[in-house]
Amino acid sequence: MTTDIRDQAALWMARARDPRFSDWDALTEWLEADPAHNLAYEAAFAGHDLAGALASEQPAAPFADTRVASTWRRSRWIGGGLAGAVAAALVALVGLLTLAARQLPVRASALIWGGWTLVTGLTFSFMSGTVHPY
């Protein structure tokens, strides 16, 4: 498809999308001249559709900005809370292990629980992306 045909197609598209356009016979003749004309015309028509996206442009963006910021702040707060909980659990585990060094059952249960927590935590940390989306 030559550049020339694309230019012609763009001009026909510009003309034919005007509500006042009436020279459909001339357009028919141009289309008949070469099957490539219709393909270029279709591409220009698809471009016309694509350009319709411009209608969804937001005139101003401050609202969007504040929303993004507040979402970020909230997720940071939640993230902080989660990190704190994990840290507290680790401190408790270490404390339990040192304080109950002599008491075998307590130490054993602490080790089992700690090991299980660690394995679960690692599993969930690394499974992002592999988890079923719904």
Place this chain on the structure above:
Amino acid sequence: MIRSSSPAHNIVALPSSRYDGETNGRTDLDMVASGLSAVLIAQRAALLRFLRARGAGEDADDIMQELWLKLDRMEAAGPIADPRAYLFRMADNLMHDRVRATLRRNNREQAWGETGYDPAGHDETPSAERALAARQRLHQVERALATLSARTQSIFRRFRIDGITQSRIAQEEGISLSAVEKHLQRAYRTVAALVDEEEGELPSRSRAP
């Protein structure tokens, strides 16, 4: 063309104009539809020729039938200034819709074949994903148009988004109609190139010489 307040007056020399003054229970809407149907009959050969030139092939007759049924179901949105042009526009849009539908179907089948996943099963695509795709499309169009002059961009927006006619834009800008066409031509050339990029030149690769 001048819009008159009475639909019947716009459709002169058509069978429906016989009902002027004596409507026999027919509404204006019926008259508009039957007026267009009469034009469709009168312009059948020219419309078929246009449809074939638009790539309808042997489906041209079926598409004419589709056009006829569409007219039958149509609600009159006011008088139609140029019934003939109106029908050609309908035919043009119908062909475009068919091409797009075929393309979507092919893409879907291809995606299904490759991944076993149906991306265009519209209900299955998450709305967030669709919104993201729309935003990306918008940025893509904006980036492409940004390469054009500010005047070309604003004229294209006036035409494509605000729906202002070319003759009105010519008046506003104080330039000739063909100058407006030139601006729009450049813009359409640019957005068409985006489509070519995205779709690998549509089915043209296989059929163009």
